[in-house]
Amino acid sequence: MTTVTMGKALNLALHDSLERDDRVLIFGEDVGKLGGVFRVTDGLQDEFGQRRVFDTPLAEATIAAAALGLAMKGFRPVAEMQFDAFSYPSFQQVTSNIAKYHTRTLGAVNMQLVIRIPYGGNIGAIEQHSESPETYYAHTAGLKVVTPATPADAYAMLCAAIADPDPVIFLEPKARYWMRQDVDLPMAPAELHRARVAREGADATIVAYGPTVQTALAAAETAQGEGISLEVIDLRSLSPLDMDTIAASVRKTKRAVVVHEAPVFMGMGAEIAARLMHDLFDVLAAPVERVGNATVPYPPSRVEKLFLPDADRILEAVDRTREY
Amino acid sequence: MTTVTMGKALNLALHDSLERDDRVLIFGEDVGKLGGVFRVTDGLQDEFGQRRVFDTPLAEATIAAAALGLAMKGFRPVAEMQFDAFSYPSFQQVTSNIAKYHTRTLGAVNMQLVIRIPYGGNIGAIEQHSESPETYYAHTAGLKVVTPATPADAYAMLCAAIADPDPVIFLEPKARYWMRQDVDLPMAPAELHRARVAREGADATIVAYGPTVQTALAAAETAQGEGISLEVIDLRSLSPLDMDTIAASVRKTKRAVVVHEAPVFMGMGAEIAARLMHDLFDVLAAPVERVGNATVPYPPSRVEKLFLPDADRILEAVDRTREY
Amino acid sequence: MADAIGTRAGRETERQHSLAAMLDENGVLTAEAERAAGVSNEQLRELYRMMVICRRLDQEGLNLQRQGELGLWGPYAGHEAAQVGAALAMAPTDWIFPYYRDFAMAVCRGIDPGGILGVFRGLAHGSWNPYEHRFAPFIIPVGTQIPHAVGFAMGCALDNEETSVLVGFGEGATSTGDWHEAMNFASVFHAPVVFLCENNQWAISVPMRQQVGGRIADRAAGYGFPGVRVDGTDVLSVYTIVREAANRARRGEGPALIEALSYRMQPHTTSDDPTRYRTDADVEPWRQRDPITRCAERLRARDAYDDDLARAATEEGDERAAAMRRAVTSAPVPHPGVVFDLVYANPPEALLREKAEFVAALETEGDA
Amino acid sequence: MADAIGTRAGRETERQHSLAAMLDENGVLTAEAERAAGVSNEQLRELYRMMVICRRLDQEGLNLQRQGELGLWGPYAGHEAAQVGAALAMAPTDWIFPYYRDFAMAVCRGIDPGGILGVFRGLAHGSWNPYEHRFAPFIIPVGTQIPHAVGFAMGCALDNEETSVLVGFGEGATSTGDWHEAMNFASVFHAPVVFLCENNQWAISVPMRQQVGGRIADRAAGYGFPGVRVDGTDVLSVYTIVREAANRARRGEGPALIEALSYRMQPHTTSDDPTRYRTDADVEPWRQRDPITRCAERLRARDAYDDDLARAATEEGDERAAAMRRAVTSAPVPHPGVVFDLVYANPPEALLREKAEFVAALETEGDA
Numbered sequence A, B: 001m002t003t004v005t006m007g008k009a010l011n012l013a014l015h016d017s018l019e020r021d022d023r024v025l026i027f028g029e030d031v032g033k034l035g036g037v038f039r040v041t042d043g044l045q046d047e048f049g050q051r052r053v054f055d056t057p058l059a060e061a062t063i064a065a066a067a068l069g070l071a072m073k074g075f076r077p078v079a080e081m082q083f084d085a086f087s088y089p090s091f092q093q094v095t096s097n098i099a100k101y102h103t104r105t106l107g108a109v110n111m112q113l114v115i116r117i118p119y120g121g122n123i124g125a126i127e128q129h130s131e132s133p134e135t136y137y138a139h140t141a142g143l144k145v146v147t148p149a150t151p152a153d154a155y156a157m158l159c160a161a162i163a164d165p166d167p168v169i170f171l172e173p174k175a176r177y178w179m180r181q182d183v184d185l186p187m188a189p190a191e192l193h194r195a196r197v198a199r200e201g202a203d204a205t206i207v208a209y210g211p212t213v214q215t216a217l218a219a220a221e222t223a224q225g226e227g228i229s230l231e232v233i234d235l236r237s238l239s240p241l242d243m244d245t246i247a248a249s250v251r252k253t254k255r256a257v258v259v260h261e262a263p264v265f266m267g268m269g270a271e272i273a274a275r276l277m278h279d280l281f282d283v284l285a286a287p288v289e290r291v292g293n294a295t296v297p298y299p300p301s302r303v304e305k306l307f308l309p310d311a312d313r314i315l316e317a318v319d320r321t322r323e324y
Numbered sequence C, D: 001m002a003d004a005i006g007t008r009a010g011r012e013t014e015r016q017h018s019l020a021a022m023l024d025e026n027g028v029l030t031a032e033a034e035r036a037a038g039v040s041n042e043q044l045r046e047l048y049r050m051m052v053i054c055r056r057l058d059q060e061g062l063n064l065q066r067q068g069e070l071g072l073w074g075p076y077a078g079h080e081a082a083q084v085g086a087a088l089a090m091a092p093t094d095w096i097f098p099y100y101r102d103f104a105m106a107v108c109r110g111i112d113p114g115g116i117l118g119v120f121r122g123l124a125h126g127s128w129n130p131y132e133h134r135f136a137p138f139i140i141p142v143g144t145q146i147p148h149a150v151g152f153a154m155g156c157a158l159d160n161e162e163t164s165v166l167v168g169f170g171e172g173a174t175s176t177g178d179w180h181e182a183m184n185f186a187s188v189f190h191a192p193v194v195f196l197c198e199n200n201q202w203a204i205s206v207p208m209r210q211q212v213g214g215r216i217a218d219r220a221a222g223y224g225f226p227g228v229r230v231d232g233t234d235v236l237s238v239y240t241i242v243r244e245a246a247n248r249a250r251r252g253e254g255p256a257l258i259e260a261l262s263y264r265m266q267p268h269t270t271s272d273d274p275t276r277y278r279t280d281a282d283v284e285p286w287r288q289r290d291p292i293t294r295c296a297e298r299l300r301a302r303d304a305y306d307d308d309l310a311r312a313a314t315e316e317g318d319e320r321a322a323a324m325r326r327a328v329t330s331a332p333v334p335h336p337g338v339v340f341d342l343v344y345a346n347p348p349e350a351l352l353r354e355k356a357e358f359v360a361a362l363e364t365e366g367d368a
Ligand SMILES: Cc1ncc(C[n+]2csc(CCOP(=O)(O)OP(=O)(O)O)c2C)c(N)n1
Pocket: B029, B058, B060, B082, B086, B089, C101, C140, C141, C142, C143, C169, C170, C171, C172, C173, C174, C200, C202, C203, C204, C264, C268
């Protein structure tokens, strides 16, 4: 048992994957000597050399495209996009090629690659460093989109993503890089698309993922003090969604709140709410509530907290479902 | 009263806008001599000259970025992306700059520009020519996203989009370019974000937009023969949504089906269904149904019809809401 | 290649000249370079033969489209020398990353043309196994295959293979950001790539001068590797210069850019109407530079041309065209369920369920 | 400019030389070019003065960040000659499209530095009105401002204005697709753009040789316009060459690329730790080439330096730094409702309602 931060857990997952499989490569901007702006690749170039861990020119489209070419050559590239908004230059390569190459080659070529993207806000950053781009990727068929909420999952899911033969968009909740947890490493790779009941409860279900899981748990803790028992689901996988696990919870609690940092409009909450209200139309005691950003560009950092989901906003939404 | 196709209506809207406002510019790939691969810009370069209607190099990111720069200089650029999937190279420029420039300049600079994108399938095309990218744009705060379903709206909405001081993603349902309608031109510009009741009915509401409005109307016609009265809403605006108009209809019919070509997963239907079931939780007699593509890359054209919404699939969804 | 991918030890100035010096001011192989290259009469006859066959297949593609058997056809007439010359110049162990118009390259790589036409018939989004032919799929989003080739070539270098990678694209593609990023990556990682620009002077209706600032071949120098403009209607020149560029790359001497100047003799695709933007007089000079005629002249000059060669090639072209027609017109429409099967190597349960529902719904409709 | 935007009548070969010929092999203005340029002592003293002031403001930015008053600071020490030289070389009627590090340019354009710091304090995403200062906003996504400048310059040409447009970017930005697309557009449309690459040899931790294949200035030739590498630590050279490039552009002679070679003396930003990737010995040689010292030497050589100049500049720097500190530390946090107000010029009803609900909820919370 050791205590690791999420950043360190990701670092160890990369390390162990490099060690386990000599086809694994890591590249991106500043992942070499610097070890990444968040130090997630710290020490890896030193240990595995510049042929397996290397910096690239500043060109995200070609970082993604090179991952495609290297995957085709039988490598297992793990490419880093430095921040959420800086994955957008690769959008065409990801959407039109990476997501479609397996289809286009009638299954002959696997896109066994991972694109790691630190995402989300709440770190007091300047513009373009706090976006939540999951809708863009989740809506793109042919990708798998996952995001861990804990150090243990960060490790197990990243190992699983690297071992998976399909292209995985691996969203890392950057505000949680410093979150700590006691873990027994190495762990077995996770099942990639299985949601997790992060806390059991009876009165309502909070569906969260990535950075908002901890927020949801804090809200549940507060609620507990008020005699309200909240179940918290950590989605882990955004595409596909594990609707079975979510629905099982909501079948029990009859109330649900979906929480994310992305704007509510066309966010993951839309899909989850639509599915829940469709599939559990007669079960639900109240409409599914959604908590997320307003329909605005990510706000300046001095006011960001007012736009981000916090325990209060989550509990207000819970109240709305309970008082319905 | 003249009969025009949607393609011609768009052409006339561009023509009249060029004539009305000498700051309007039209550019993109093949919009000049060729008049666009769909002939939407036919004859405009001849009439208005190469300084106002011009071809660009093959570079969509910079087509969008040049539109930004020209808008800042006080022009009203109308840029064309040749096909849906070929708008993806401009994704960073649209998402990180065009959608955010007004904010970034504290309101000093207007992004009065239009990006025209022919979209949707059902034309027997090869890969990348049949995509429905509306989710990507609609989720991006700072843009306005609209799509006409008729020649009259095509004219009135494009004029309105060009006159609007904000960036408008103008999605043109390419399978409907050849659809005809009698119209009285010129018409007044439309109110950009107001949905339209395309057909009145009592038993269920079909919410459609762009290419699926005609399909929905055909379904309603068939249903009529079976004694079922369907109301059809033509959204026109995807961001923002005119929830008032949709909700007013569903309040009456108590049943709704949302129809689009994009995959159901994280499609516009998710947002609409989530909103309807939230806002009309006690009104709805059945869960909102969604009809759209499966969670697959757009299929090869010989099988595309099986994946596209057609009257049968819409009516089956209506049946599900009626038999619930 | 001790530390990083690729080395850039031997910088390129003199080697640049080794490619450039092979060509005269018209981009045609100099007599001296021709001698040094030692392309045999047999090889030149083979180039001729493949060009004749490929032209015939192009014609058949056009016919099939006009007869409604294909949704679309993108004719490559005018590109035969560039495509056949380049494809045959690459070693069988080399890889080719084509663009959508590189049909003749695919044929040279032994890919079944009837199968390819399935893509233009709308049966599937691809037809061949890239690993079998060392030939990547056709890519439609312009320019995006260029960095794929660079990534793949980086992998070849990492594996210490003596493999070079050819990537084909039009002059329109050089306007894309992806082209530039790929050129720069290739230089920085010293990747064994041959960039082949098939400059046919048109991107649909946009002529070269509205597309390209400066001269494409000149741009390579800015990336620190050689670039040449070759006469793209002379198959011997294309073949020889691409072979040399591929040899260089295979020897670890880094990338090169070859701009093969030719002309698009036909519409962009069957959906296009070139009368709107060019005249027959624009095209006419290029009819005089027909790649097949020019190759025949070269053969005659070597006394290596005979009517049998032409006759046999024509016959083989007819036969292959007929076989292609048979193959594509008799190809079954795949079951739509296949669309689901091809998305992932390891499909998630949710998609398997979606497929099951989709297929069940289809069958219900079929029954009804 | 009869027909299309821009003309490319006079092609550039001899004019290319007119820029290149101004510089010696080290990128320093030749004695002859210096004479021809006729930059007065007064002008050179003004360049000196602004560099001293801007360096002081940079230091204050760093201090403010360390004291927790700013979320982030991106120091530009080492860039003073490039930024001040370029900004003052542009006519007041010209436009500047900066990148995030071009703070000194903003100061030269008269923009309130305290206001700008609001961005780094997280108060807002911008601070000045671009039209007031002919100065576009700082852009964070690397390279994306480059085609904005080209689009704007196309507009200047369309309006038949005699305006040139400067765009600033780092050498890392030259790796982006946007850089290339913009270079090509500028050439094709003959746009009056001066591309200024502030090559500080690092993109965060990535050194130039892992970033750039070839030489940046050399790339301009491939687009058919002039490119030069200037000594980016010599403000007189930068000023003179940028002024000439801007004059050319304003005269309708098209774009030019200027690579100003200098060095990033400080961390990339205050979040960076350069000890992980470079040593003090790497930086040392560039301390010897300090832009301010070099300018002082030039002034001395002209007998135009005096201690009063330095003293007055230092004092003014201190005053402006203090004012900047006061301004930013006393700036109020804007009401969050403003976030909604800035999204659109013509906000749709749906957003107005959302704002009303948001504000109401805030007030309820405030009450509770
Ligand atoms: C990114 C992108 N934008 C636009 C298109 C539409 N399009 C298809 S081919 C073409 C012209 C390409 O010209 P070029 O690269 O010269 O190749 P050619 O077709 O002439 O062989 C265009 C604009 C596309 N396929 N991809």
